[in-house]
Amino acid sequence: METDDAIRGIIDSFDRIFVGVRRTVRLAAAALGPDVQPAAWPVFREVIRSGPVQATTLVATLGMDKSAVSRHLKELREHGLVLSERDPADARIAWLSPTPLAHERLAVITEGQRERLHALFESWSAEDVERFSALLARFSDPD
Numbered sequence: 001m002e003t004d005d006a007i008r009g010i011i012d013s014f015d016r017i018f019v020g021v022r023r024t025v026r027l028a029a030a031a032l033g034p035d036v037q038p039a040a041w042p043v044f045r046e047v048i049r050s051g052p053v054q055a056t057t058l059v060a061t062l063g064m065d066k067s068a069v070s071r072h073l074k075e076l077r078e079h080g081l082v083l084s085e086r087d088p089a090d091a092r093i094a095w096l097s098p099t100p101l102a103h104e105r106l107a108v109i110t111e112g113q114r115e116r117l118h119a120l121f122e123s124w125s126a127e128d129v130e131r132f133s134a135l136l137a138r139f140s141d142p143d
Helices: 003-032 038-050 055-062 066-078 100-121 126-140
Strands: 082-086 094-098
Touching (some): 003 100, 038 055, 038 066, 038 100
8 A cells, every 4th residue: 555545544444433523522421510611621631641731731742722721620629620739838829639429420430431342352353452451642642
């Protein structure tokens, strides 16, 4: 297969993947709370991944508008998923961290995602799944 043909195939595959990702994000956000916006999901995941973290770090890491991050953080705090605490050394700094409820909800969501992926890959060999995982990690590594 020519490289240009392969790249066209990759683009087509990503188009289909993005549709599935949007569906997965909608389901995940709904599992956080019935009125949690899907756009809050990346903020939630980054707080889980990086917490305790400052909102300015979330803005930079996610490439989102500061007001959007603030709005999503407010929503996540109202649902009891994110805790905001002032830095004892500098009250101007707020540290954001996931609550125990956030970890509980994430565990349920992650298990559902894991089950769906197991079903998707059940016809693949273990070697193919491992190779796909390695290639996807290599592709998604920003460095």
